[in-house]
Amino acid sequence: MKEATESLNFIEHIIEEDLANGFPKDKLCFRFPPEPNGYLHIGHAASICLNFGLGEKYGAPVNLRFDDTNPAKEEQEYVDAIKRDIAWLGFKWANECYSSDYFQQLHDWAVLLIKQGKAYVDQQSSEQIAEQKGTPTSPGTPSPFRDRSVAENLDLFERMKNGEFAPGTYLLRAKIDMASPNMHMRDPILYRIIHAHHHRTGDTWNIYPMYDWAHGESDYLEQVSHSICTLEFKAHRELYDWYLDQIIDPSLLRPKQREFARRNLSFTVMSKRKLLELVQKKVVTGWDDPRMPTISGLRRRGYTPGSIRNFSEVAGISRRENVTDVSLLEFCVREDLNQSATRVMAVLNPIKVVLQNYPAGQTEILHLENNPEKTDAGTHEVPFSRELYIEREDFKEEADSNFFRLALGQEVRLKSAYIIKAEAVVKDAAGNLLEIHCSYDADSRSGSGTEASQRKVKSTIHWVSVAHAIQAEVREYDRLFLDESPDTHESKSYMDFINPNSLKVIKNAYLEPHLGKASPNESYQFQRLGYFTLDSDSHAGGLVFNKTVGLKDTWAKQNAATANKQQTVAKPVAQVPQEAKSALNEIQYLGKKLTNLSGDKLEEALQDIRVQAENVTYEELEPLFGTAAKKVGTRLAVLVALGALIAKGLPKNTAIQTYIDSCLADESALLQEEAGKIS
RNA sequence: UGACUGAUGGUGUAACUGGCAACACGUCUGAUUUUGGUUCAGAAGAGUCUAGGUUCGAGCCCUAGUCGGUCAACCA
Numbered sequence: 167m168k169e170a171t172e173s174l175n176f177i178e179h180i181i182e183e184d185l186a187n188g189f190p191k192d193k194l195c196f197r198f199p200p201e202p203n204g205y206l207h208i209g210h211a212a213s214i215c216l217n218f219g220l221g222e223k224y225g226a227p228v229n230l231r232f233d234d235t236n237p238a239k240e241e242q243e244y245v246d247a248i249k250r251d252i253a254w255l256g257f258k259w260a261n262e263c264y265s266s267d268y269f270q271q272l273h274d275w276a277v278l279l280i281k282q283g284k285a286y287v288d289q290q291s292s293e294q295i296a297e298q299k300g301t302p303t304s305p306g307t308p309s310p311f312r313d314r315s316v317a318e319n320l321d322l323f324e325r326m327k328n329g330e331f332a333p334g335t336y337l338l339r340a341k342i343d344m345a346s347p348n349m350h351m352r353d354p355i356l357y358r359i360i361h362a363h364h365h366r367t368g369d370t371w372n373i374y375p376m377y378d379w380a381h382g383e384s385d386y387l388e389q390v391s392h393s394i395c396t397l398e399f400k401a402h403r404e405l406y407d408w409y410l411d412q413i414i415d416p417s418l419l420r421p422k423q424r425e426f427a428r429r430n431l432s433f434t435v436m437s438k439r440k441l442l443e444l445v446q447k448k449v450v451t452g453w454d455d456p457r458m459p460t461i462s463g464l465r466r467r468g469y470t471p472g473s474i475r476n477f478s479e480v481a482g483i484s485r486r487e488n489v490t491d492v493s494l495l496e497f498c499v500r501e502d503l504n505q506s507a508t509r510v511m512a513v514l515n516p517i518k519v520v521l522q523n524y525p526a527g528q529t530e531i532l533h534l535e536n537n538p539e540k541t542d543a544g545t546h547e548v549p550f551s552r553e554l555y556i557e558r559e560d561f562k563e564e565a566d567s568n569f570f571r572l573a574l575g576q577e578v579r580l581k582s583a584y585i586i587k588a589e590a591v592v593k594d595a596a597g598n599l600l601e602i603h604c605s606y607d608a609d610s611r612s613g614s615g616t617e618a619s620q621r622k623v624k625s626t627i628h629w630v631s632v633a634h635a636i637q638a639e640v641r642e643y644d645r646l647f648l649d650e651s652p653d654t655h656e657s658k659s660y661m662d663f664i665n666p667n668s669l670k671v672i673k674n675a676y677l678e679p680h681l682g683k684a685s686p687n688e689s690y691q692f693q694r695l696g697y698f699t700l701d702s703d704s705h706a707g708g709l710v711f712n713k714t715v716g717l718k719d720t721w722a723k724q725n726a727a728t729a730n731k732q733q734t735v736a737k738p739v740a741q742v743p744q745e746a747k748s749a750l751n752e753i754q755y756l757g758k759k760l761t762n763l764s765g766d767k768l769e770e771a772l773q774d775i776r777v778q779a780e781n782v783t784y785e786e787l788e789p790l791f792g793t794a795a796k797k798v799g800t801r802l803a804v805l806v807a808l809g810a811l812i813a814k815g816l817p818k819n820t821a822i823q824t825y826i827d828s829c830l831a832d833e834s835a836l837l838q839e840e841a842g843k844i845s
Numbered sequence: 846u847g848a849c850u851g852a853u854g855g856u857g858u859a860a861c862u863g864g865c866a867a868c869a870c871g872u873c874u875g876a877u878u879u880u881g882g883u884u885c886a887g888a889a890g891a892g893u894c895u896a897g898g899u900u901c902g903a904g905c906c907c908u909a910g911u912c913g914g915u916c917a918a919c920c921a
Binding site: 173174175179199200201203233235236238239292295296299300301302303304306333334337346347348349350352355357358359360374376377378380381397398399400401402403404425427429432438439480481482483484485486487488489490491493494496497498500504509535538539568570571579580581582583612613619622623625626627628691693694695696717718719720721722723724 | 846847848849850851852855856857858859860861867868869870871878879880881882883884913914915916917918919920921
């Protein structure tokens with residue numbers, strides 16, 4: 167067992183501190199509060215894993231709360247999808263809550279605010295209100311309706327609630343501070359009139375609370391201890407606290423909001439609005455398109471819950487902007503699938519191989535290991551015959567020294583079968599390769615134990631028997647966008663970066679017959695190709711597989727690298743100044759440490775400085791003469807470097823002499839000594 | 846010309862009250878391998894945005910700057 171001193175993230179530090187300050191552990195409570203207006207994505211997974219992870223870590227309840235305060239946007243469909251996704255990730259919520267459950271309480275508290283003179287009904291247009299709001303750099307001006315009487319406010323609010331007014335005509339606003347530097351404090355809206363059918367409360371309400379009014383109070387009603395949200399809500403915190411102040415019962419727990427940075431993934435976008443646009447403009451086939459960063463998309467693509475949870479764990483959280491490389495996510499699935507995926511053989515780009523010395527009409531049943539990572543995973547049967555398919559990429563008529571696969575006159579092993587040698591090719595009139603004629607070594611069958619079966623050949627390739635293969639459709643996916651962070655460009659929209667080739671459909675891939683029994687919940691490793699899973703478009707007689715992720719392919723990388731090398735000419739970088747700059751940096755760095763050194767180490771460092779001084783000019787060094795007297799180390803380093811330059815023939819000017827004199831006068835014996843050497 | 850917030854290898858995160866900047870991905874070697882996968886062994890890569898200051902000692906504390914993000918929806 168290894169002793170892992172696990173490091174805490176900053177939220178955990180906050181909780182630990184609260185606990186240390188006497189906050190009772192059994193009062194800890196968290197929540198995940200999605201708005202049911204879209205599907206969950208990998209960014210939400212960060213929040214889900216954080217909140218539910220905290221719940222697991224501290225044995226605290228975690229509520230799933232649907233923030234359903236805007237019936238114009240929300241639908242039951244989304245509620246269901248969100249629940250499905252969270253459950254699929256493997257988390258259990260303590261309570262299923264809805265902001266709409268608190269509509270009555272929220273309304274009553276609003277009435278209380280009115281009675282206290284802290285809220286008023288406004289009846290201006292949204293343009294007028296926006297106008298009065300001011301800007302971040304200039305204060306707002308009060309609404310002319312700000313000082314309505316309590317009685318009138320009460321009456322108007324009641325009539326808003328009863329549906330007497332049209333949407334947009336009246337609003338309930340909190341009376342806070344129109345000059346606050348925080349825009350959210352400039353008389354924020356509590357309620358607006360919406361005449362829409364709510365997916366849960368139906369037509370009961372004509373007024374709906376805004377996010378700010380509903381969120382903190384909901385946290386309070388559920389007695390959530392730590393309300394964790396993303397950074398863009400940071401500015402809302404002041405309002406969150408103000409609202410709480412109005413209604414809080416000091417004997418109850420007061421929730422606190424803390425913010426973390428949302429997770430961005432490279433080569434994709436991560437906001438519901440943008441993902442929705444991809445769906446609506448049919449860039450993708452739906453929210454669960456396997457190219458989407460949604461949980462449902464990743465699921466359909468073949469990602470496992472474990473891989474996503476692990477990704478969230480490994481990527482961590484913090485408070486700074488980030489773009490996490492997709493390669494980390496891909497690593498996480500590979501790591502997971504490598505342990506669990508059944509190995510099978512499939513040929514995506516087939517070329518026919520005919521074994522000239524293998525009896526026509528004969529079929530052999532061979533055995534393929536299910537999973538080399540698990541010795542007890544067993545084997546499955548795979549038929550072998552005279553005519554086979556192999557990948558086109560696995561054959562070259564003439565091989566160069568680093569091509570290990572099949573070539574004329576060259577041997578390879580067919581995985582779990584025989585060693586074959588390419589003897590001849592058959593081409594059509596246009597010179598296109600039609601089939602490869604090979605001979606097979608009948609004694610070389612895998613596992614037969616014969617001497618021939620033990621022979622080492624340069625490589626092993628996968629294959630399927632032509633007569634037994636299942637034809638299927640295979641979909642390969644590439645990144646959805648061509649830019650690493652498509653939505654961070656000022657002059658261009660993320661839609662400009664869409665990768666036109668993000669989907670590649672292979673209509674006639676050939677699979678080994680074992681895949682006829684493929685289960686939609688299982689992942690397979692198509693040997694040497696990657697991980698694949700059955701798509702929901704599959705039907706009897708028409709299998710469709712999605713490529714989840716490829717295997718690490720050092721061969722492809724090698725090829726790409728050599729191809730690139732041939733294209734790139736030379737580095738246009740001016741190297742001399744760069745070296746000189748780093749030499750100066752090096753001297754400064756060495757200097758910083760000097761005062762901590764003594765004896766041989768000091769001497770060594772001084773020598774290093776003299777060496778570095780070779781690459782430094784006087785012009786670069788001079789600015790450092792101004793180094794504070796306190797920084798003895800740096801001054802010493804500068805002095806030594808200067809000494810080296812003087813030794814090379816640099817004439818002493820007044821600046822140099824002044825510097826040397828100041829060193830001679832310094833308290834430091836070392837500095838005096840070195841200065842003495844060159845004065 | 847505002848308020849708030851952040852800055853640590855290519856990327857993402859660590860570094861408890863100041864004490865040799867760590868882990869993972871990625872990259873590169875080598876070994877093993879009937880998957881150019883896996884596994885194993887190793888390497889390179891940051892002196893912590895800049896300039897000062899405090900300190901025996903600063904990624905961490907102080908000062909001033911620089912650069913990035915957020916904030917003016919009857920969205921959340």
